[in-house]
Structure formats: structure tokens, C-alpha cells
Amino acid sequence: MKTPNLPPIAPNDPASAAADASGPVSAMTYWKRHGIKHCEQLAIACGTSYDYWKQIANLRKRPSIELARRLVALSQGEMSLEMLLTPKHHLRPSGAAPMPDGNKVGVAQHRRKSRPPPPPDEIH
16 A cells, blocks of 8 residues: 555644544544545545545444554544444434535435324224
8 A cells, every 4th residue: 555645734733633632533523624635635545435435424334444444544543443433333324314514515305204103002
């Protein structure tokens, strides 16, 4: 694997709240701190696509252990391995609306309200 060409983050840069200051962060928090260009370069350096990175950050996909370790290493420990390896039952379903703090691209398609469940005495 070739050496990543990520721009260095200045120690006094407000966007570079290092892992030792606030502890490891989730992929979404890392994305918000460093922006699209940096995260796109990070994804490519780790051997994945930016689209897959967005799915990981939005908790729609779970990375492999190897990919999670590369993401943690290239983020210099700023991202948390435990948060990247979210248990599968905590992942968001594929039809779920976008996260409020997540990627604002697109509009939620699920605006219809479903019918309320029938009262218990009507269930046969």
C-alpha cells in the first residue's frame, strides 16, 4: 500500500481537536471536523471509495476490521476503532431517513405516516 498523501493538520488548527484532547471520535464527527476533501483523501488512502466512507459515517455500513484499522491508523488515532466497528444491530436500516446531523444531500423519501396498529382486542 502506498503512503497516503493527506495534508498535515496544524496543532493549533481549531478543526484538529486531537484524540488526546477529547478522546476518540466517530467517523461522522471526524467528517465534520476535517471536511469532504480530507475524508475523500483518507478513504482513497485506505483503499476504499468516498461513497463507502459516507455509508460508514452515516452508520449504514460496517467496515471490515482491516479497513477500520487503516482508518484509525491514518487518522492518527483520532477515530475510534470501537465506534467504527458498530455492532450490526446498531446500524441504520437502508430505508431510514438521513441523520439530522449527517449528509444533507438528498431529501427523506419517507414522509408518509403509517397507520397505527389495531387495538389488541381486534387482533385475531
